[in-house]
Amino acid sequence: MSWVSVTQPNGFLLCFVSVFMVVYLGNCVNGIPVVDLTHVQDSNTIFWPGNPQFNFTILYRGLTDGGYWYESNAIQTPEHGGTHVDAPSHFAKDKLRIDQIPMSKLCGPGVIINVKEKARANPDYRVQVSDLKVWEDKYGRIPDGAVVLMNSGWSDKYPNKTLTFGTESVNDPSTFHFPGWHEDAADWLVKNRNVNVVGVDTPSNDYGQSTTFDAHVILATANINGLENVANLDNIPEAGSTIYVAVINLQDGSGGPARVFATNLDNSVNAASFSTSFKWVLALCILLTLG
Numbered sequence: 001m002s003w004v005s006v007t008q009p010n011g012f013l014l015c016f017v018s019v020f021m022v023v024y025l026g027n028c029v030n031g032i033p034v035v036d037l038t039h040v041q042d043s044n045t046i047f048w049p050g051n052p053q054f055n056f057t058i059l060y061r062g063l064t065d066g067g068y069w070y071e072s073n074a075i076q077t078p079e080h081g082g083t084h085v086d087a088p089s090h091f092a093k094d095k096l097r098i099d100q101i102p103m104s105k106l107c108g109p110g111v112i113i114n115v116k117e118k119a120r121a122n123p124d125y126r127v128q129v130s131d132l133k134v135w136e137d138k139y140g141r142i143p144d145g146a147v148v149l150m151n152s153g154w155s156d157k158y159p160n161k162t163l164t165f166g167t168e169s170v171n172d173p174s175t176f177h178f179p180g181w182h183e184d185a186a187d188w189l190v191k192n193r194n195v196n197v198v199g200v201d202t203p204s205n206d207y208g209q210s211t212t213f214d215a216h217v218i219l220a221t222a223n224i225n226g227l228e229n230v231a232n233l234d235n236i237p238e239a240g241s242t243i244y245v246a247v248i249n250l251q252d253g254s255g256g257p258a259r260v261f262a263t264n265l266d267n268s269v270n271a272a273s274f275s276t277s278f279k280w281v282l283a284l285c286i287l288l289t290l291g
């Protein structure tokens with residue numbers, strides 16, 4: 001486009017569309033804001049006692065005879081370690097296994113229940129129905145398909161086993177102290193709301209001192225997916241995000257490692273950036289047209 005053309009009748013419109021596409025769509029090409037809610041999987045990954053450890057074996061790493069670089073590794077991992085999904089079949093007979101869970105049930109509006117102060121005061125804290133009501137008073141009814149996650153501040157302790165399990169005896173679950181879901185809150189969600197995923201930033205949806213895993217059983221029986229050892233919940237809003245739980249598609253799995261991430265972090269920021277782009281483009285085009 002030459003400078004002359006912007007003085008033609010359709011010049012302003014053409015100029016506006018062109019510059020708008022460069023400036024605004026350029027922002028889109030740079031990508032949408034995403035927060036990773038996942039701990040890295042490595043030899044420090046935390047598993048429940050009794051599981052074998054994560055194993056990473058280098059099969060090949062180096063220059064090949066063909067002159068190109070090549071890397072390939074083998075991994076071995078129990079299903080339930082680090083940031084991972086509990087399929088309903090983990091704690092209920094004849095319920096969905098990992099490969100049977102529809103993808104539409106592995107994402108949804110993020111509902112973050114902040115109990116950090118309560119968990120700091122009491123490591124055996126369990127999310128109550130009243131904590132869910134506090135969230136709803138602030139943000140409205142928990143949306144259908146929600147991914148409801150407890151933020152207890154516990155992910156800061158990961159992957160230190162002593163701090164995460166709240167004990168020096170990290171192989172003895174009877175000594176564990178960390179927060180989770182109260183069975184009444186799990187039951188309330190099952191009976192009164194329509195959620196896809198219920199999870200925690202600790203190693204288990206049931207608190208450390210549980211011996212009967214009631215929250216697990218209640219959620220699994222209702223075919224609701226669990227999510228454990230979630231990270232970075234301080235970096236997303238308590239309401240308004242969209243959370244995706246990209247779990248391995250494991251035939252007959254009772255669970256599996258997942259890459260969990262959040263988008264739609266702040267719609268008002270996106271709107272502001274759109275309106276700023278719009279004003280700059282308009283001003284530039286008026287200048288060019290007049291010139």
Ligand SMILES: [Zn+2]
Pocket residue numbers: 080081084085086228255
């Ligand atoms: Zn699990």
